[in-house]
Amino acid sequence: MIWPIDLAILTLVVIAGIGALMVKDLLGAAILFGAYSFMMCLLWSIMGAVDVAFTEASVGAGVSTVFFVAAVFRTSRRTKD
Amino acid sequence: MTDLISTVVAKYNYWIYITLMMIGLYAMIAKNNLVKKIVGMNIFQTAIILFYVSIGVKKGATIPILEHGHGPDVHHVVHAVDYINPLPHVLMLTAIVVGVATLGVALALAIRIYNNYNTLEENEILTQVREK
Amino acid sequence: MSEQYPALLVIVPLLSALVISVAGWVNKRLCFPIAVAALGVAAWSSVGLLFRVLDEGVIVYKLGGWSPPMGIAYYIDYLNGLVLPVVSIVALLNLISSKKIVEQQFPDKAGPFYTLYVLMVTGLLGIVVTGDAFNLYVLLEIASLTGYGLLAMGEERAPLATLNYLYMGTIGACFYLLGIGYLYIVTGSLNMVDIARLLPPLYQSKAVLAAFIICMVGVWLKMAFFPLHAWLPNAYTYANSASSGLIAPLMTKVMVYVMIRLILTVFTPKFVFNTLAVHDAVVWLAVIAIVMGAVLALKERNLKKMLTYIVVAEVGYMVGGAWLGNRAGLTGAVLHIVNDALMTLCVFLVVGNIVYKIKGYAFGDLKGLFAKMPFTMGAFVIGALSIIGVPPTCGFFSKWYLILGAIQAHQYGFMVALLFSSLINVVLFFRVFEIGFYEPFSDHEGHEHHPAVMAEAPLTMLVPLYVVAISLILVGLYTGDIVNHIVQFVIPKGFM
Amino acid sequence: MKIIGLIIVVVTGALLIYAAADFPAWSDPASPASTYLSPYFIEKTMEETSVPNIVTAVLADYRGFDTMFETTVIFSAGVVCFFLLRISRREEEEPETRYYRHVLTGVTIQLKEGYKIPPSADFERIDAVWTPPDLIIKTGCRILIPFIQLFALYVIAHGHHSPGGGFQGGVILGASVILFAISHDLRTAVRRMSEKLIGILCAVGVSIYAGTGALCLLLKQNFLDYSALAGVLHVDPITARSHGILMVEIGVGIAVLATMIWIYNNISSAGRYRQGL
Numbered sequence: 003m004i005w006p007i008d009l010a011i012l013t014l015v016v017i018a019g020i021g022a023l024m025v026k027d028l029l030g031a032a033i034l035f036g037a038y039s040f041m042m043c044l045l046w047s048i049m050g051a052v053d054v055a056f057t058e059a060s061v062g063a064g065v066s067t068v069f070f071v072a073a074v075f076r077t078s079r080r081t082k083d
Numbered sequence: 084m085t086d087l088i089s090t091v092v093a094k095y096n097y098w099i100y101i102t103l104m105m106i107g108l109y110a111m112i113a114k115n116n117l118v119k120k121i122v123g124m125n126i127f128q129t130a131i132i133l134f135y136v137s138i139g140v141k142k143g144a145t146i147p148i149l150e151h152g153h154g155p156d157v158h159h160v161v162h163a164v165d166y167i168n169p170l171p172h173v174l175m176l177t178a179i180v181v182g183v184a185t186l187g188v189a190l191a192l193a194i195r196i197y198n199n200y201n202t203l204e205e206n207e208i209l210t211q212v213r214e215k
Numbered sequence: 216m217s218e219q220y221p222a223l224l225v226i227v228p229l230l231s232a233l234v235i236s237v238a239g240w241v242n243k244r245l246c247f248p249i250a251v252a253a254l255g256v257a258a259w260s261s262v263g264l265l266f267r268v269l270d271e272g273v274i275v276y277k278l279g280g281w282s283p284p285m286g287i288a289y290y291i292d293y294l295n296g297l298v299l300p301v302v303s304i305v306a307l308l309n310l311i312s313s314k315k316i317v318e319q320q321f322p323d324k325a326g327p328f329y330t331l332y333v334l335m336v337t338g339l340l341g342i343v344v345t346g347d348a349f350n351l352y353v354l355l356e357i358a359s360l361t362g363y364g365l366l367a368m369g370e371e372r373a374p375l376a377t378l379n380y381l382y383m384g385t386i387g388a389c390f391y392l393l394g395i396g397y398l399y400i401v402t403g404s405l406n407m408v409d410i411a412r413l414l415p416p417l418y419q420s421k422a423v424l425a426a427f428i429i430c431m432v433g434v435w436l437k438m439a440f441f442p443l444h445a446w447l448p449n450a451y452t453y454a455n456s457a458s459s460g461l462i463a464p465l466m467t468k469v470m471v472y473v474m475i476r477l478i479l480t481v482f483t484p485k486f487v488f489n490t491l492a493v494h495d496a497v498v499w500l501a502v503i504a505i506v507m508g509a510v511l512a513l514k515e516r517n518l519k520k521m522l523t524y525i526v527v528a529e530v531g532y533m534v535g536g537a538w539l540g541n542r543a544g545l546t547g548a549v550l551h552i553v554n555d556a557l558m559t560l561c562v563f564l565v566v567g568n569i570v571y572k573i574k575g576y577a578f579g580d581l582k583g584l585f586a587k588m589p590f591t592m593g594a595f596v597i598g599a600l601s602i603i604g605v606p607p608t609c610g611f612f613s614k615w616y617l618i619l620g621a622i623q624a625h626q627y628g629f630m631v632a633l634l635f636s637s638l639i640n641v642v643l644f645f646r647v648f649e650i651g652f653y654e655p656f657s658d659h660e661g662h663e664h665h666p667a668v669m670a671e672a673p674l675t676m677l678v679p680l681y682v683v684a685i686s687l688i689l690v691g692l693y694t695g696d697i698v699n700h701i702v703q704f705v706i707p708k709g710f711m
Numbered sequence: 712m713k714i715i716g717l718i719i720v721v722v723t724g725a726l727l728i729y730a731a732a733d734f735p736a737w738s739d740p741a742s743p744a745s746t747y748l749s750p751y752f753i754e755k756t757m758e759e760t761s762v763p764n765i766v767t768a769v770l771a772d773y774r775g776f777d778t779m780f781e782t783t784v785i786f787s788a789g790v791v792c793f794f795l796l797r798i799s800r801r802e803e804e805e806p807e808t809r810y811y812r813h814v815l816t817g818v819t820i821q822l823k824e825g826y827k828i829p830p831s832a833d834f835e836r837i838d839a840v841w842t843p844p845d846l847i848i849k850t851g852c853r854i855l856i857p858f859i860q861l862f863a864l865y866v867i868a869h870g871h872h873s874p875g876g877g878f879q880g881g882v883i884l885g886a887s888v889i890l891f892a893i894s895h896d897l898r899t900a901v902r903r904m905s906e907k908l909i910g911i912l913c914a915v916g917v918s919i920y921a922g923t924g925a926l927c928l929l930l931k932q933n934f935l936d937y938s939a940l941a942g943v944l945h946v947d948p949i950t951a952r953s954h955g956i957l958m959v960e961i962g963v964g965i966a967v968l969a970t971m972i973w974i975y976n977n978i979s980s981a982g983r984y985r986q987g988l
Binding site: 012015016019020022023028030031037038039042043045046049050051052053054056058061062065066067070072073074076077078080081082083 | 099107110153187203
């Protein structure tokens with residue numbers, strides 16, 4: 003494991019997570035959440051959890067984001083916080 | 084002081100998981116928008132998964148798929164120290180699935196609420212409820 | 216076949232849920248009989264298991280043939296041997312009663328409704344029967360997810376109330392998962408018995424302490440223990456009565472069972488009551504829960520919501536009893552799981568009948584109800600007396616043990632809270648009786664009808680109601696046998 | 712609410728940080744988690760189940776009971792979404808104005824209530840918020856989808872030897888159909904894979920898993936003890952375990968495939984399949 007990469011991804015995970023919660027547009031939040039999941043997936047593959055990372059890539063970054071986008075499309079993008 | 088720094092560095096995965104978890108928890112409690120709360124819920128769940136995956140990491144070990152699985156030397160001796168602990172991975176596969184299932188249900192509920200009240204902001208919904 | 220009862224108990228409902236789901240696409244009328252048959256088999260095997268436990272002691276069933284701690288195992292001892300029949304029988308009775316409600320409210324969705332119903336019972340039975348800490352989490356999520364689905368189908372406000380429940384429930388389940396993770400990191404095991412074996416040298420560890428606190432908070436969130444109860448009243452009130460009749464009696468009770476299981480089996484009483492010694496504080500929390508539940512119930516002008524606050528207060532009874540840390544208190548808590556499940560079922564079935572006929576459950580809708588629905592209200596009186604704690608109904612006996620435990624533990628606050636809450640319950644229920652008995656019946660436009668025409672609920676709703684009402688008295692009369700043959704073996708040796 | 716949230720977060724965070732001090736050092740090979748149960752799994756998996764991917768073996772065999780309920784969780788999520796959102800076919804009235812497009816000329820026509828178009832294959836029903844189809848996206852997705860599905864099947868079938876398995880493969884299969892629904896429209900996707908088929912496939916997938924377990928029960932072994940299948944499959948008990956794992960993985964794959972599409976269909980259309988995303 004190369005620790006600078008590890009640290010960089012950990013930081014990115016936190017930034018993407020905060021970003022998903024801060025951005026004032028639900029579609030943006032959905033996409034940032036996808037980025038968060040994908041960073042998480044990278045982190046887990048660095049840690050050697052290949053099966054978990056694979057699942058997260060397909061579920062978290064893939065299908066979950068699609069669900070979010072579909073739900074936002076059916077409701078509204080507006081958010082006050 | 085060096086003691087403190089070494090503990091901080093040695094367990095930074097744990098600190099990050101706590102940070103993420105608290106971000107998610109705060110969003111679930113304090114955010115006003117229902118979908119934002121759902122995002123927070125997912126961050127909260129993935130933070131716990133990160134914690135479990137961190138338990139499984141083992142220095143100097145490789146991914147938990149046996150080499151020479153089939154072939155002439157099938158029966159060579161496997162040393163446990165060479166492979167990462169697979170059990171947390173198994174548990175977390177289940178947890179990820181539970182996460183996406185909860186997400187689906189939560190979004191379905193959010194859509195139903197939007198159909199009723201035409202907004203996703205919790206305080207606006209509550210005002211509408213009180214007016215009735 | 217009887218050695219496969221533990222597997223059948225969970226597998227038969229699971230497979231039947233799948234069959235129901237397919238039947239929903241083919242012929243909707245098949246769903247209900249299959250569901251009844253499935254829960255009937257589950258009830259049969261749970262009673263069979265109870266008698267086997269009485270004969271042979273603890274039953275261990277290895278799933279997949281792997282012996283624990285490698286694989287997952289079921290442990291059936293006196294505690295879950297007692298809770299299992301309660302869960303399956305309560306679910307079966309409410310299922311029979313729910314047929315008409317489903318036909319009235321969402322006839323098109325009978326297929327998914329019965330699927331979710333049976334799946335939820337599968338989850339609850341699984342929670343009670345499993346001996347693996349992580350397996351419990353998965354089953355907990357099944358019970359919760361299906362529960363959200365069932366509860367959200369109701370009045371206009373139901374989805375919002377359920378979404379709040381979902382947030383809280385997810386936090387609770389995740390806390391439980393995290394606590395298990397903490398135990399796993401220090402012991403390396405997931406099997407409850409095995410964890411208990413590995414824990415004693417680690418009693419001083421901060422991680423174990425944190426694991427205990429996190430698990431408890433998670434379970435308390437799920438069971439709506441004060442001050443974490445905020446989600447419960449709305450979620451249960453606005454749901455349809457078929458779902459609230461299943462979830463209100465069982466979900467909180469099963470979570471109380473999980474709490475007692477964690478205390479007795481995983482962390483062991485030695486750690487909880489000797490090393491940790493915070494039980495006084497928790498009992499005081501329970502006192503506040505009971506008092507607040509009673510006071511908030513008093514404020515409501517709405518029968519169903521009033522009952523949900525009583526559920527909150529009853530959770531306080533059980534948590535307090537379990538944390539008294541003595542034999543009588545724990546006996547009372549375990550007994551109260553059984554009794555409260557039956558009592559809550561009884562009153563919620565009554566609400567179901569009222570809603571079915573009157574389409575409302577505010578106090579204003581209850582006028583003249585004794586004349587209109589005499590049989591339903593007759594059962595309501597029995598249920599109410601039991602919640603108040605009047606002998607010979609079962610509510611009296613569990614309360615008796617709880618008070619006995621409180622005196623032995625010198626927790627007079629808890630004793631006073633129990634008596635206070637009984638008093639409030641008297642006020643609450645007699646207020647309902649008064650409205651139902653004396654005030655003349657009027658329909659929604661305010662036209663008064665004299666005399667009120669009898670319009671009783673159909674027989675499929677009355678029969679389950681009367682089975683419960685009579686069982687309230689029977690359980691009360693046989694409390695001594697239940698305590699002597701089952702409950703006293705629940706309590707580990709050396710427990711005061 | 713924000714202050715309460717902050718207090719709760721600080722208290723919980725402090726508790727967790729306090730507890731983390733007693734954890735074994737990170738990635739320590741001598742930690743209890745790495746020395747108690749996991750060596751057994753790592754060393755015995757090959758011998759007892761003949762599956763090189765330890766995660767798959769533990770997932771589907773040692774802890775197969777968990778995985779069965781994991782599949783049930785996803786199944787129940789699908790049923791819940793359907794139960795909550797789907798507007799029943801009888802109640803779902805046709806929208807007052809419908810839009811049709813003449814495929815050859817691209818002319819769009821609006822029909823009021825009660826009017827019908829002549830039965831002809833040249834007209835195509837479109838959504839109210841219809842956007843013109845992008846030829847590149849449509850064609851691109853049509854080319855991609857078979858390869859995605861082929862990869863998904865590989866993931867399911869090769870789960871014994873490489874990362875992956877029924878769950879991941881099922882999600883990818885489901886994603887390929889979702890991609891089809893996004894690139895075309897929901898109506899086309901539902902026509903290809905009807906709601907009834909999806910609903911039944913979900914249940915069939917879980918039934919394959921639970922049924923495999925129940926088969927072991929009928930063969931006088933404990934539930935999910937795949938070695939009981941040795942007699943039926945005519946192999947030795949260890950290979951029977953490997954085959955049993957493959958069977959349940961296929962069940963998981965089918966269930967997850969169908970459920971993902973089901974949830975997507977219901978969420979993206981808010982239960983009205985006649986006006987989908």
